[in-house]
Amino acid sequence: MRTVLQKLLITLLAMGSFSLASAGDVFIFQTADVKIDNKKATVYIGTPVKVLKNVDDKNALIELSGMVFDNKLFINKDKSLLLASAEKNTFGKNGEEKKLQAIIEKGYLTKKSAEVWEEHEEFFYETCTQCHAAHEPSEHSMLEWDAILATMNGFAQLDEEEAKYLARYLKANANNGFYQKSK
Numbered sequence: 239m240r241t242v243l244q245k246l247l248i249t250l251l252a253m254g255s256f257s258l259a260s261a262g263d264v265f266i267f268q269t270a271d272v273k274i275d276n277k278k279a280t281v282y283i284g285t286p287v288k289v290l291k292n293v294d295d296k297n298a299l300i301e302l303s304g305m306v307f308d309n310k311l312f313i314n315k316d317k318s319l320l321l322a323s324a325e326k327n328t329f330g331k332n333g334e335e336k337k338l339q340a341i342i343e344k345g346y347l348t349k350k351s352a353e354v355w356e357e358h359e360e361f362f363y364e365t366c367t368q369c370h371a372a373h374e375p376s377e378h379s380m381l382e383w384d385a386i387l388a389t390m391n392g393f394a395q396l397d398e399e400e401a402k403y404l405a406r407y408l409k410a411n412a413n414n415g416f417y418q419k420s421k
């Protein structure tokens with residue numbers, strides 16, 4: 239017979255590995271559909287967010303901070319990295335700094351930013367170490383990576399999709415990207 243404690247334990251385990259007990263910064267594990275102001279929107283892989291509260295067993299309310307341009311939320315005014323987008327929502331005026339609240343399934347959140355980029359990292363080392371040793375993402379700023387990739391994408395013969403995939407990884411982990419304090 240199961241004790242009350244065992245039942246409680248099973249319920250807790252069923253709620254998933256993501257615990258809101260200590261709600262610090264978490265990261266978008268995978269590009270995901272979300273609701274912003276009850277309308278469909280998208281948040282993009284790697285974006286740091288703050289968990290505000292549990293909505294129910296499955297969903298959480300999160301907050302994203304960025305700069306608005308054309309109903310998209312970016313990391314900065316150079317639009318170096320996209321954080322969120324929507325078709326019909328109005329995020330705000332162009333150039334406005336904004337905090338947006340979104341409802342997301344908790345399975346799309348992780349506490350470890352490194353986990354997000356494991357496959358990207360593998361692709362990077364496979365693709366970009368054929369001619370020289372790897373240049374770590376944190377060696378350059380987001381803007382520098384854009385300039386460098388303009389040449390190196392050609393050297394590595396990447397198609398458009400591969401180029402985008404790699405650029406997001408390098409810029410997210412750049413010395414002024416998502417995970418560095420000096421923006």
Ligand code: HEC
Binds near residue numbers: 369386
């Ligand atoms: C076909 C060979 C080749 C491949 C593949 C290649 N590179 Fe390079 N890379 C070079 C050469 C040659 C240089 C040095 C000359 C130059 O700066 O253009 C260089 C220089 C660099 C630098 C230094 C630039 C600077 O201004 O300090 C970075 C960073 C870099 N590569 C990143 C990458 C990345 C990221 C990839 C994968 C997309 C890549 N490389 C793939 C040949 C290559």
